Amino acid sequence: MLYHAIKFYDLDRDSLTIEIELPGVYHNDYHYKIRVQEKYYSARFISRNRYDHDVFFELTDHVLEEQMEYIEFLNTHGIPFMRPKSTSMSKRFAEIIWHGVDYRFLLFDWIEGKHITHCTESVSFKFGKIARKFHDVSFNYNCTLPKESYIVGSMKMISILEKVLLTANITDLNQSLLQEYIILAKEKIDCAYTSKLEFIMQSDLNPLNILWDNEENIVGVVDFEHIGYTDRIEGLAWLIKWYSRTKGIESHDVSPELTASLLLGYSAKGFLRQEERTRLSSLLWITGCLNWGFVNKTLKILENGDQNHLAGHLTIFRERGLKLSSLISE
Structure with missing residues (x-):
């Protein structure tokens, strides 16, 4: 080939x-x-x-x-x-x-470099600086790609879960647990919604798409298929989720100190007002607890009729949501 x-x-x-x-x-x-x-x-x-x-x-x-x-x-x-x-x-x-x-x-x-997935304050700060440069450079860039809030995708995920829930062969207790989770997700979406969106061309800047040299300098961004318009604050939520992790890309362990380092590198203090902080806290919950990874795993549990694992699965993501939301003090 x-x-x-x-x-x-x-x-x-x-x-x-x-x-x-x-x-x-x-x-x-x-x-x-x-x-x-x-x-x-x-x-x-x-x-x-x-x-x-x-x-x-x-x-x-x-x-x-x-x-x-x-x-x-x-x-x-x-x-x-x-x-x-x-x-x-x-x-x-x-x-x-x-x-x-x-x-x-x-x-x-080919760009030679390494991935850093166990973040430190230095890594998060340096990434915050390059992310801000990325966004500033892109601020006035115009193209014909659609401008759509991530919230639209979140609502589609809710619809997928609700549709499956109607026909899922699960106990009344599990039905109630998943319905409560969906209600919580809708509440977070309501808190994250705004009509004042600031669309900027962005890319998927998760740690597996960023290359560093041995002196911890960023030498390459290697994603292109996710390039598109994203609201600045929505994009910032994803960056915080990724670069506040202390134990790797699959870990749910996050650090407020790493979040502070990233926001300092990004120079977020100049535009992150109280209303944005409140919204950002809800967006962080959505990035971690209503992403495709969560939805896909939930669907597999329901399809397999795995009654015993659904409650534990939802509990893990509820706990993750609490950790992520608390990264931003309102």
């Missing part, structure tokens, strides 16, 4: 070597580190059929074009983003069909 895809570029495909197939790739996509003519590249196959729901926007050819253009903009404004390589026909990606599956193939210069 890679040998076929490389033919669309001004590269000697006979010198192609696959260094590694990178793990943790979802949505029927593939990601490789490859070497061609003694140079390293990030090679990505993006499927056209990525989701079986409508919670996230579709990654159409038009969206990909807009994302690549934005990446080029970031690279010319001092943001260490991944650098795309155009095809021999000066296109931003190649289209291939492999075993009946339609892919878009993208090639980027």
Whole structure:
């Protein structure tokens, strides 16, 4: 598949070597580190059929074009983003069909670095600085991608849970527990809602998309498929959730000190007024307790009829919500 895809570029495909197939790739996509003519590249196959729901926007050819253009903009404004390589026909990606599956193939210069998932005050502060620079650079950037609050996606997740709950074969107690959780989630959504949204082009800046050198300097951002408009405060909630973790990306342990360090690096004091802090606290609950990870795990428990695990599952996420909400003092 890679040998076929490389033919669309001004590269000697006979010198192609696959260094590694990178793990943790979802949505029927593939990601490789490859070497061609003694140079390293990030090679990505993006499927056209990525989701079986409508919670996230579709990654159409038009969206990909807009994302690549934005990446080029970031690279010319001092943001260490991944650098795309155009095809021999000066296109931003190649289209291939492999075993009946339609892919878009993208090639980027490989960025060497490491992930830091156990955050420290220094890491959170430094990330806060680059995140603020990222947002400031992007503030006046305009494109045709849709501007939609994350709350819209949250309501779609609520609808998915409510629909499944109607037909779920579970005890009255579990039915009541899940219904109470849904009511709590709706309350958080109401508190997080505002009509005064400040949309900025952003990317998924979670720790697995950020590369650091050995001196803890950020040397690369390696996400593009999540680029789109996000409200500044909603985006900030996700950054706090990710960079307040002390024990890794899967951990629910978070630190108010790390949150303070990130906000200090971000220079949030200048615009984070009381009403934004109240809203941010509810958004933090939503990022951790009404994300696709929670919804997907809940659906699997219900589909498997795993009565004994539902209560514990909901308790874990209720406790997580309390920790996340308390990171921001109102």
